[in-house]
Amino acid sequence: MMQKYPGRRGLSALLLATAFCAAVGCAGKRPASEAESRSGSATAAQSAATADDFTNPGGENMEITQTLPTPPSFEPLFTEAGEVNAPTGAALPAPAALKGKADAAAKTFTGLAPLPARAIAIPDPNNSGNLPVKKIEHSYGVAKNAMPHSISVQNQRFFESKRYAAAAYDTSGKKVIYLTFDCGYENGNTDIVLDVLKAKKVPAAFFCTLDEMKTAPKTVARMIREGHIVGNHSAKHPSFAEIDRSRMAREILETDNYLRENFGYSAPYFRFPKGEYNESALEAVASLGFVSVFWSAAYSDWDVSVQKGGDYAAETVLARLHPGAILLLHSVSADNAAGMAKIVDGARVAGYEFQALPSLPLFTP
Numbered sequence: 001m002m003q004k005y006p007g008r009r010g011l012s013a014l015l016l017a018t019a020f021c022a023a024v025g026c027a028g029k030r031p032a033s034e035a036e037s038r039s040g041s042a043t044a045a046q047s048a049a050t051a052d053d054f055t056n057p058g059g060e061n062m063e064i065t066q067t068l069p070t071p072p073s074f075e076p077l078f079t080e081a082g083e084v085n086a087p088t089g090a091a092l093p094a095p096a097a098l099k100g101k102a103d104a105a106a107k108t109f110t111g112l113a114p115l116p117a118r119a120i121a122i123p124d125p126n127n128s129g130n131l132p133v134k135k136i137e138h139s140y141g142v143a144k145n146a147m148p149h150s151i152s153v154q155n156q157r158f159f160e161s162k163r164y165a166a167a168a169y170d171t172s173g174k175k176v177i178y179l180t181f182d183c184g185y186e187n188g189n190t191d192i193v194l195d196v197l198k199a200k201k202v203p204a205a206f207f208c209t210l211d212e213m214k215t216a217p218k219t220v221a222r223m224i225r226e227g228h229i230v231g232n233h234s235a236k237h238p239s240f241a242e243i244d245r246s247r248m249a250r251e252i253l254e255t256d257n258y259l260r261e262n263f264g265y266s267a268p269y270f271r272f273p274k275g276e277y278n279e280s281a282l283e284a285v286a287s288l289g290f291v292s293v294f295w296s297a298a299y300s301d302w303d304v305s306v307q308k309g310g311d312y313a314a315e316t317v318l319a320r321l322h323p324g325a326i327l328l329l330h331s332v333s334a335d336n337a338a339g340m341a342k343i344v345d346g347a348r349v350a351g352y353e354f355q356a357l358p359s360l361p362l363f364t365p
Contacts, residue, residue: 003077096358099263109221112264118258122249123287131280135241140296144323152296165286169296170324176355179204181331186216192337200344203356205229207271209237210255224265229357233271239276248284269293295328302330310338318346
């Protein structure tokens with residue numbers, strides 16, 4: 001059945017923006033306690049949950065990484081009238097990363113030819129569509145018994161019902177995991193994680209701030225070379241619930257342009273700093289051609305002064321996995337570095353397969 005998208009909103013805006021970028025190269029286009037309650041999408045399930053059901057690892061440091069095939073063309077999904085040729089509940093392919101051609105003369109950290117920079121601009125900078133600007137703080141709840149917490153379920157339903165290009169977890173029911181890291185600064189643990197992922201052939205996504213890219217370019221280049229996704233975590237890590245749409249564009253596109261010009265790379269995945277956003281921000285991110293990647297499994301790992309060892313990290317993470325989980329970890333955690341091999345091995349023994357973000361289905365509600 002044919003469906004009509006409301007204006008440039010959400011998934012339609014993302015797919016149109018991605019198709020355009022693929023065609024023209026886009027040249028011009030807290031620490032908190034684990035018991036802390038977060039508002040998430042403000043569902044009844046959230047308000048009824050106890051404080052122990054809530055966690056938010058949205059510290060100041062976050063990241064994502066992985067590499068993909070040639071971006072698919074999304075134009076056939078749309079008619080000239082702006083309708084989408086996809087049945088209700090259809091899974092659409094997630095967009096892929098762009099990479100410049102290998103060039104020995106390229107003055108980039110990867111040896112890839114630079115990609116064209118994008119103009120710093122955004123549709124509807126003044127939010128004339130009056131999309132809600134009430135602050136939402138992402139929450140996910142602690143998954144138990146290999147089942148996503150009801151908060152994560154409600155989050156995903158919220159994104160799909162509003163047709164936003166965003167994901168809290170993969171609802172396909174398959175025993176897959178999407179391993180993601182937030183990278184806000186570098187302290188030496190990221191390369192240890194990368195060593196394990198390389199040895200065990202695990203894809204991951206590293207959501208990097210501009211500071212991470214500038215201060216650890218060799219590590220970021222390694223992520224790209226080894227097939228991971230390097231996602232966008234903004235330039236200065238502000239709350240996107242507290243800035244206007246023009247500032248959102250600067251935060252995202254300045255970071256993307258730095259990747260394009262210095263690494264010959266761009267990936268259409270974004271993670272909100274601190275997990276804070278509003279509906280206008282969700283639409284804004286999609287209008288720039290990015291998927292908003294949230295999470296359904298995590299733990300308090302970001303505080304480098306409170307680390308409990310690799311065994312604790314592995315036991316905690318493995319207890320919270322569920323089919324389709326988007327797992328958020330922080331690359332600055334010594335616990336994660338020490339426990340990464342056990343996390344990977346334990347997940348596989350439990351029957352899980354690690355998938356790259358481009359395998360994440362986006363659904364038409």
